[in-house]
Amino acid sequence: xxxxEIRELVIDVPERRSGQALSLSIEPGQVWGVLxxxxxxxxxxxxxxxxxxxxxxxxVLVDGRPLAxxxxxxxxRTLGLVFQxxxxxxxxxxxxxxxxxxxxxLSAWQMEGGExxxxxxxxxxxxxxxxxxxxxxxxxxxxxxxxxxxxxxLTQAPQIWLADEPTNHLDLHHQTAVMALLAEQAxxxxxxxxxxxxxxxAARWCDxxxxxxxxxxxxxxxxxxxxxxxxxxxxxxxRLATAEIDGAPVFVPVR
Amino acid sequence: MPRRSLWPPxxxxxxxxxxxxxxxxTVGSAALSLADVWAVVRGxxxxxxxxxxxxxxxxxxxxxxxxxxxxxxxxxxxxVLLRNPLADPxxxxxxxxxxxxxxAAMLAGxxxxxxxxxxxxxxxxxTLLVFGLAHGTGSWTPSRLLLTGVVVAAGWGAVITLMLALxxxxxxxxxxxxLMGDLSYSxxxxxxxxxxxxxxxxxxxxxxxxxxxxxGPLQAAALGVNVRPLEWTIxxxxxxxxxxxxxxxxxxxFVGLVVPHMLRLVLGNDQRLILPACALAGGxxxxxxxxxxxxxxxxxxLPVGVITALLGVPTFLYLLYRSR
Amino acid sequence: MVxxxxxxxxxxxxxxxxxxxxxxxxxxxxxxxxxASLALALLGPGVGEARAEALCATDDRSRxxxxxxxxxxxxxLSPGATELVxxxxxxxxxxxxxxxxxxxxxxxxxxxxxxxxxMDLEALVTLNPDLVIGWMTGNPPEQLETIEALGxxxxxxxxxxxxxxxxxxxxxxxxxxTREEGDRVAAEFRDGMAALAGRYADAEPISVFYQVxxxxxMTINDEHLIGKVLTLCGGVNVFGELSRLVPRxxxxxxxxxxxxxxxxxxxxxxxxxWLTHWEQYPGxxxxxxxxxxxxxxxxxxxxxxxxxxxxxxxxxxxDRARDKR
Numbered sequence: 001x002x003x004x005e006i007r008e009l010v011i012d013v014p015e016r017r018s019g020q021a022l023s024l025s026i027e028p029g030q031v032w033g034v035l036x037x038x039x040x041x042x043x044x045x046x047x048x049x050x051x052x053x054x055x056x057x058x059x060v061l062v063d064g065r066p067l068a069x070x071x072x073x074x075x076x077r078t079l080g081l082v083f084q085x086x087x088x089x090x091x092x093x094x095x096x097x098x099x100x101x102x103x104x105x106l107s108a109w110q111m112e113g114g115e116x117x118x119x120x121x122x123x124x125x126x127x128x129x130x131x132x133x134x135x136x137x138x139x140x141x142x143x144x145x146x147x148x149x150x151x152x153x154l155t156q157a158p159q160i161w162l163a164d165e166p167t168n169h170l171d172l173h174h175q176t177a178v179m180a181l182l183a184e185q186a187x188x189x190x191x192x193x194x195x196x197x198x199x200x201x202a203a204r205w206c207d208x209x210x211x212x213x214x215x216x217x218x219x220x221x222x223x224x225x226x227x228x229x230x231x232x233x234x235x236x237x238x239r240l241a242t243a244e245i246d247g248a249p250v251f252v253p254v255r
Numbered sequence: 256m257p258r259r260s261l262w263p264p265x266x267x268x269x270x271x272x273x274x275x276x277x278x279x280x281t282v283g284s285a286a287l288s289l290a291d292v293w294a295v296v297r298g299x300x301x302x303x304x305x306x307x308x309x310x311x312x313x314x315x316x317x318x319x320x321x322x323x324x325x326x327x328x329x330x331x332x333x334x335v336l337l338r339n340p341l342a343d344p345x346x347x348x349x350x351x352x353x354x355x356x357x358x359a360a361m362l363a364g365x366x367x368x369x370x371x372x373x374x375x376x377x378x379x380x381x382t383l384l385v386f387g388l389a390h391g392t393g394s395w396t397p398s399r400l401l402l403t404g405v406v407v408a409a410g411w412g413a414v415i416t417l418m419l420a421l422x423x424x425x426x427x428x429x430x431x432x433x434l435m436g437d438l439s440y441s442x443x444x445x446x447x448x449x450x451x452x453x454x455x456x457x458x459x460x461x462x463x464x465x466x467x468x469x470x471g472p473l474q475a476a477a478l479g480v481n482v483r484p485l486e487w488t489i490x491x492x493x494x495x496x497x498x499x500x501x502x503x504x505x506x507x508x509f510v511g512l513v514v515p516h517m518l519r520l521v522l523g524n525d526q527r528l529i530l531p532a533c534a535l536a537g538g539x540x541x542x543x544x545x546x547x548x549x550x551x552x553x554x555x556x557l558p559v560g561v562i563t564a565l566l567g568v569p570t571f572l573y574l575l576y577r578s579r
Numbered sequence: 580m581v582x583x584x585x586x587x588x589x590x591x592x593x594x595x596x597x598x599x600x601x602x603x604x605x606x607x608x609x610x611x612x613x614x615a616s617l618a619l620a621l622l623g624p625g626v627g628e629a630r631a632e633a634l635c636a637t638d639d640r641s642r643x644x645x646x647x648x649x650x651x652x653x654x655x656l657s658p659g660a661t662e663l664v665x666x667x668x669x670x671x672x673x674x675x676x677x678x679x680x681x682x683x684x685x686x687x688x689x690x691x692x693x694x695x696x697x698m699d700l701e702a703l704v705t706l707n708p709d710l711v712i713g714w715m716t717g718n719p720p721e722q723l724e725t726i727e728a729l730g731x732x733x734x735x736x737x738x739x740x741x742x743x744x745x746x747x748x749x750x751x752x753x754x755x756x757t758r759e760e761g762d763r764v765a766a767e768f769r770d771g772m773a774a775l776a777g778r779y780a781d782a783e784p785i786s787v788f789y790q791v792x793x794x795x796x797m798t799i800n801d802e803h804l805i806g807k808v809l810t811l812c813g814g815v816n817v818f819g820e821l822s823r824l825v826p827r828x829x830x831x832x833x834x835x836x837x838x839x840x841x842x843x844x845x846x847x848x849x850x851x852x853w854l855t856h857w858e859q860y861p862g863x864x865x866x867x868x869x870x871x872x873x874x875x876x877x878x879x880x881x882x883x884x885x886x887x888x889x890x891x892x893x894x895x896x897x898d899r900a901r902d903k904r
Contacts, residue, residue: 100467306704440719549701
């Protein structure tokens, strides 16, 4: 059974009159990359898949059950979302922030226990922010906040990861580390879908790609079938030079 | 914050609250010694001392405690919903709406529970106005929120002035205190105390959801919170708290602003701790403020709203300055 | 918006009953008015004497208040009430007053229990009064109810006409067991007012504007006690038909009404500044004929026996205006 199945889904992008219906299945172990220019609807797609906004048409199935029929709590136990934007409400420490990932797993009267704390500490260590645990989030750099956001979802421990530009603000080392983490999650039987702007990260770490065009058209399939230079140039309206390093394609924008 | 038990700070606050209540009962324009108070507590003492303490001071202090707690919890809840520490039932016009509702019921010659119900309707209408207008399509910037709140509050102020101007003379003395909160007029403290306790119990299981809500509705939804029902619960609860506070003592300002702010500085932002702490600390603050109000220039009595405003306005300006 | 309404306590000279009604724009509550006068009418003259030996009297809320023994410690919760209690001969029994209780002068020596809108109940209870004189439209009903709940009888007064002033004095004298003095003062007032009424019954009508307050400009209608004094003296209140007890008006309406005389209270007892304001309108008949008169507000704005003196002054001023015709 597919972890996440998308049936005839049309996402609700304002000011777009029609869009191609998407129908695809994300199986355990797969890493999907969503590529497309700004405003193509990548974030809208992820939010729709997470049930945070309604689709214009079609259906999303989580583990074979319609997303709309599941309670928020049940969805949150299955599906985690790394947001692109985060709102700082009141001051909170890094550890507290990671711990909110346990929210769907605890009953109303339950306090976070030792096990929850261990999960959070492990996630912080995995994302290399454990030394910041006592710091206030508002004092962190952009990259540190990004890693904290991923650590929070890791604490949430979902079977489906939806990540909106997970490498934002990250230096090269941490970009690779985060992609390796997501690949590891897939290798352990979870499903991953992420929006990316970096073609080379997509080419290196994803096994399936979904290309979203600004006019609402889309195409999707296994990575190698999608990484056609002409298609990618059309996607971004940008000429690309292609090279090959260690048997994998590398794309460089050129004038 | 987790792992740390909630009870030590709450127990400490409860002790401080108890001490404030005791203090307020021993202080007044009539000089009573601690020994007199103790005698009354043991069921002895002169009839005068018994009347002063049991009939006048204790009910008034309990009413002050309840009203302070209600307002502080209402403020803390609205701050979570708006993710903005400047939210307060008085600043955002909830108190004004509740006052108008209560005054309208009084002018119509209704009494008792109808006044509270009408006050609730006024507070709820304000809540919807402020949240609806300030939210709009964009985000809640502090300036947008405040402008909305200030305008709504000013509107209610005008309606109150109009109602007072048009109301028959014999109703006026009982109505003036809606303008500047005053505990001189409060009668039985039990309904507000009962509501405070009830709401604290109701909010306890919601505490962690509120923590997540404080990080924004999308994040909260992604972590399994049913955002809409929770928001409506908070609207209703904040309105009910404000309405009860206003029908007991008129519109007292800034308690909902000062108390949560102070507590967050010391205790952090876990709503499971902050909300009951607000109930205790808000009660304590208002008990002390009211003690000042009735003794400072005795026998002349100040409305307690004057004292809280003198504390609240600088706090508010400081927060506003920092939020830029 | 909170601060726009000042309480009477902030404006000392407006503390008297009539002026503070006006301050808050209150129309005379018809129910209260008719209730009180209906009760008086039903019970007939001598209402306070119904059962003298039992020391029972009907207050202006039509409730019968009975005392087991004559009141010995009286708290008067308005400046007007204080005056009435002193007039009833029970001045020595007054143990508590409120702010601005300045007449008679010895009342200023009595302990105050705060302003009439917000009394220090603790201070009041400590003084251990056995009778509290409440002001129906001036004291907060919540506080008066609390006092009654503590077992202290509250006698509400709110004189709305000349007869209820004398009757209030009689009823208070009854409760304080000072009837000799009280009945004498009441009779003096009643007879004095009747004499004035007789003398001016056929006086030539003269149009008058009475100024209660300057900013905002306020007057009174015919229902108001001051309006009744005007009528008594043969004056025709140019704003007498207005529906509100203490209407707010503007200069224009005074110019339009063009009264023959303008009478004004004022801030203090020797203050004519409100009158000089009108001198900028030489076209006003009252100005042209120099009929601008000051009447000390304390004589006219409290419903007490001093009203007789105030009424005489009023009538005298109107006579002077008539003489200039």
